[in-house]
Amino acid sequence: MTRAIQDYYPERFSHCFGCGRNNPHGHQLKSYWKGDETIARFTIAPMYSGGVPGNAYGGMVASLIDCHGTASAAAFACRAQGHELGEGAEPVRFVTASLTIDYLRPTPVGKEVTITGRLMSLEGRKVRVALALAAGGTVCARGEMLAVQFRE
Numbered sequence: 121m122t123r124a125i126q127d128y129y130p131e132r133f134s135h136c137f138g139c140g141r142n143n144p145h146g147h148q149l150k151s152y153w154k155g156d157e158t159i160a161r162f163t164i165a166p167m168y169s170g171g172v173p174g175n176a177y178g179g180m181v182a183s184l185i186d187c188h189g190t191a192s193a194a195a196f197a198c199r200a201q202g203h204e205l206g207e208g209a210e211p212v213r214f215v216t217a218s219l220t221i222d223y224l225r226p227t228p229v230g231k232e233v234t235i236t237g238r239l240m241s242l243e244g245r246k247v248r249v250a251l252a253l254a255a256g257g258t259v260c261a262r263g264e265m266l267a268v269q270f271r272e
């Protein structure tokens with residue numbers, strides 16, 4: 121299988137609770153290209169239940185959208201520079217400056233969900249990404265992110 125976008129993050133930036141491959145206690149979300157968009161798949165464990173059993177709590181939904189969004193921003197920026205992840209220099213890294221989430225309907229636990237990302241705009245260090253989390257083909261939450269390229 122193709123390497124995930126997060127697998128290209130340098131070691132020192134791979135400790136994120138949501139998507140760091142070096143965080144054994146975290147979710148280790150993996151995001152991939154799907155055509156011109158990005159996709160991640162994840163099954164939320166029942167322990168992340170919200171107030172209603174069977175439904176995920178909102179922070180978990182936001183966390184998945186957040187980590188997929190920053191990975192997508194890095195991939196979109198890389199491709200816009202004319203190369204793919206893993207080619208040439210280290211990929212640029214992005215952090216979330218702003219994230220809005222619309223919770224449209226409950227997100228189930230124990231079932232695979234998909235998180236997709238679409239490039240909205242790219243302007244200097246700023247990348248805007250439209251995000252959606254769906255279960256069984258039904259969109260449960262939408263997000264919009266402003267990711268800013270990290271100044272090291």
Ligand SMILES: CCCCCCCCCCCCCC(=O)SCCNC(=O)CCNC(=O)[C@H](O)C(C)(C)COP(=O)(O)OP(=O)(O)OC[C@H]1O[C@@H](n2cnc3c(N)ncnc32)[C@H](O)[C@@H]1OP(=O)(O)O
Binds near residue numbers: 129133136266269
């Ligand atoms: C945590 C560090 C990790 C680093 C590695 C990541 C690896 C990946 C790991 C996975 C990560 C998982 C994901 C996570 O959880 S990432 C963790 C959650 N996010 C953070 O902790 C980020 C905290 N914020 C910052 O560090 C700074 O504010 C950043 C770096 C974002 C910008 O500060 P910086 O001094 O660098 O730049 P700037 O202030 O000149 O702004 C630049 C431009 O952006 C515009 N702007 C800024 N904010 C907003 C806003 N809220 N709404 C609208 N616009 C905003 C601003 O007007 C300007 O526009 P323009 O005037 O140029 O047109």
